[in-house]
Amino acid sequence: MLARLEKMMLIPDAKKILLIRFGLIGDVLFTTPVFRAIRNKYPDSYISIVVEPHSYEIISGNPDIDEIFVFDLKENKNFKNLRKQIRFIKSLREKKFDMVIDLYHGGRSPFFAYLCGARHRLGGDNSWKKIFSNMLYTPSTDIKHCIESELDKIYPLGIKAELDRDMVMYTSDEDKRFINKMFDIKSSDLVIGINPGAGCPSKRWKVEGFAKVGDMLVERYQAKVIIVENLGQEKTLAHQIMNLMKYPANIASGLNLKQLAALTKACHIFISGDTGPLHIAVAMGASTVILFTSTIPELASPLSGKHRVIYKGICCPNCLRGNCKDLRCVEAIGVDDVLKAVDSLLQERKVVMV
Numbered sequence: 001m002l003a004r005l006e007k008m009m010l011i012p013d014a015k016k017i018l019l020i021r022f023g024l025i026g027d028v029l030f031t032t033p034v035f036r037a038i039r040n041k042y043p044d045s046y047i048s049i050v051v052e053p054h055s056y057e058i059i060s061g062n063p064d065i066d067e068i069f070v071f072d073l074k075e076n077k078n079f080k081n082l083r084k085q086i087r088f089i090k091s092l093r094e095k096k097f098d099m100v101i102d103l104y105h106g107g108r109s110p111f112f113a114y115l116c117g118a119r120h121r122l123g124g125d126n127s128w129k130k131i132f133s134n135m136l137y138t139p140s141t142d143i144k145h146c147i148e149s150e151l152d153k154i155y156p157l158g159i160k161a162e163l164d165r166d167m168v169m170y171t172s173d174e175d176k177r178f179i180n181k182m183f184d185i186k187s188s189d190l191v192i193g194i195n196p197g198a199g200c201p202s203k204r205w206k207v208e209g210f211a212k213v214g215d216m217l218v219e220r221y222q223a224k225v226i227i228v229e230n231l232g233q234e235k236t237l238a239h240q241i242m243n244l245m246k247y248p249a250n251i252a253s254g255l256n257l258k259q260l261a262a263l264t265k266a267c268h269i270f271i272s273g274d275t276g277p278l279h280i281a282v283a284m285g286a287s288t289v290i291l292f293t294s295t296i297p298e299l300a301s302p303l304s305g306k307h308r309v310i311y312k313g314i315c316c317p318n319c320l321r322g323n324c325k326d327l328r329c330v331e332a333i334g335v336d337d338v339l340k341a342v343d344s345l346l347q348e349r350k351v352v353m354v
Helices: 002-009 025-030 032-041 053-059 082-093 109-115 128-132 146-152 173-182 207-221 237-244 257-266 276-283 335-348
Strands: 016-020 046-051 067-070 099-102 120-124 135-137 191-195 224-228 250-252 269-273 288-292 307-311
Touching: 016 032, 016 109, 025 032, 025 053, 025 146, 025 276, 032 046, 032 146, 046 053, 053 067, 053 257, 067 082, 082 109, 099 109, 109 120, 109 128, 120 128, 173 257, 191 207, 191 257, 191 276, 207 224, 207 237, 207 335, 224 237, 224 257, 237 250, 257 276, 269 276, 269 335, 276 288, 288 335, 307 335
Parallel strands: 016 046, 016 099, 046 067, 099 120, 120 135, 191 224, 191 269, 224 250, 269 288, 288 307
Antiparallel strands: none
């Protein structure tokens, strides 16, 4: 019976497929194994995707995607720029998609899925907006890795075998040359990347801690320390860390996401909290030390590669509040915790202290 049901769920004539994936950088990266799984299932299909502007560089160059449509949700909020939104919908309808897969299923994505005119529409059944889909997936409420949750969404298409769960992002040789030139990276350098920022304060480790770790790595390994300058209210963190360090450090300022990805690839170790640049580093195959504070490793820790996870198990009911004043989860992680994790990874690479 199950096998017959799965056979009924397959869409064999989907020659043109549209994916919709709004969301944060990490959310989109967690979905890249889904792109690969769909491509493997439909190798001859033309696969397009709708994303927000900040996600374009995450996906461009990915061989599993043939075309990228960019839609700015913030610029076109609600009924603002209504004519522009209508033109965008028309551009999707002109493509005559056979199937649309709404991997976001929130905000306006179910409406886009319905209005693009595809005969087959796969979306989530977790809200009243399910009426815009004629195939449904059930978003998991279990504690499981975000990649697993994303892959669950395409189960109704019969895609459920052992799948490659590695995230991917693609950069160019030009991006690599740009980073090597910008930071004068030589083959003999031991490069340590530090990403201090995160959108939520409870995901940001203390700047004093990062500064001490940076100094200790210079003393122990003569490391070249590169601190990522983040955007918005986090912009000053890199400069605070550099000013607290007694040894010189570099600040990575004004990088686009492709260049940031190339930087993480150039690092022997990338130290970060649970945030977008961390997931970029993992997708690029970098070794990382991850500081989980207000989020749990089960949801977002790397599934392969060489990494070290630091987590003290302190979880509050309102962990991701932007105005949290009780940052026990942040304070619980000490400098020695981070240094031990870095030392462990460098020992595996046969790097010795000076």
